[in-house]
Amino acid sequence: MIKVNLFPFRAARIKENIRRQVTVYMLSVIFLLLASSYFYLDLNNKVNTLRGERDVKQKELDSFKDTNVKIAALKKTIAEVEVKLKTIKRLEKGKTGPVRLLDDIATSVPEDKLWLTTLKEQKGTLILNGTAMDNETVADFMDRLKNTKSINSVQLVRTRQKKIPGFDLSLKDFSLNSKTYAFKEEPLPKTGKKK
Numbered sequence: 001m002i003k004v005n006l007f008p009f010r011a012a013r014i015k016e017n018i019r020r021q022v023t024v025y026m027l028s029v030i031f032l033l034l035a036s037s038y039f040y041l042d043l044n045n046k047v048n049t050l051r052g053e054r055d056v057k058q059k060e061l062d063s064f065k066d067t068n069v070k071i072a073a074l075k076k077t078i079a080e081v082e083v084k085l086k087t088i089k090r091l092e093k094g095k096t097g098p099v100r101l102l103d104d105i106a107t108s109v110p111e112d113k114l115w116l117t118t119l120k121e122q123k124g125t126l127i128l129n130g131t132a133m134d135n136e137t138v139a140d141f142m143d144r145l146k147n148t149k150s151i152n153s154v155q156l157v158r159t160r161q162k163k164i165p166g167f168d169l170s171l172k173d174f175s176l177n178s179k180t181y182a183f184k185e186e187p188l189p190k191t192g193k194k195k
Contacts, residue, residue, distance in 0.1 A: 101126075101150040101180055108144035113137045121180065126151070128176040135159060138174045145178060154178040 101121070105128070109116065114137050116130040132138045142154045157175040164171065 104148035104150040105145070108141060108148060110137055110140055110144075114141050124180050126176075126178045126180050128178070130174060131162065132172045132174060135172060138172060142176065145176075150181050152179045152181070 098121075105116075105119070110132075114130060114132040116128060118127070118129040120127040132141070138156070138159060142156065145151050145154045155177045157177055159175075160173045162171045162173050163169070
């Protein structure tokens with residue numbers, strides 16, 4: 001019987017397998033190192049590019065600071081001018097309002113049929129007292145007042161017949177309340193109690 005020693009062949013095969021596994025392991029490690037280095041460098045390059053862009057944008061933004069300060073100053077000036085213009089308009093309206101009101105009343109009076117005896121205006125409420133030839137003249141006067149721009153509403157308070165002795169003449173005394181352009185309703189006071 002012939003004996004063949006296969007041990008060196010198996011040992012060589014085991015060494016070859018170990019060498020192959022070590023080579024694959026080393027190549028994998030080298031590949032991972034190269035891949036991570038590539039991604040690191042690429043990411044680093046992108047970060048540097050973004051930092052450069054940020055610096056450019058920051059310089060651009062800094063160049064607009066003076067413009068922003070000027071714009072803020074202009075907005076403040078515009079707001080002040082608008083407040084002054086509103087005040088001027090309010091004063092002009094207050095200056096021409098009473099004149100327009102008196103003109104509207106004067107043009108509304110029916111000629112030779114109605115005479116005003118008193119006129120009182122307070123906080124936008126106008127009280128007119130006078131004498132008219134008849135009730136139709138008072139109604140006509142009220143309609144004319146309602147059609148003016150200065151007076152918002154007219155309300156008849158009273159009419160009373162008045163005889164003038166010696167002339168056999170019967171006239172009507174009247175009293176009117178009206179709301180003018182300057183009338184503002186006062187807000188109701190708020191109470192904290194609930195009912």
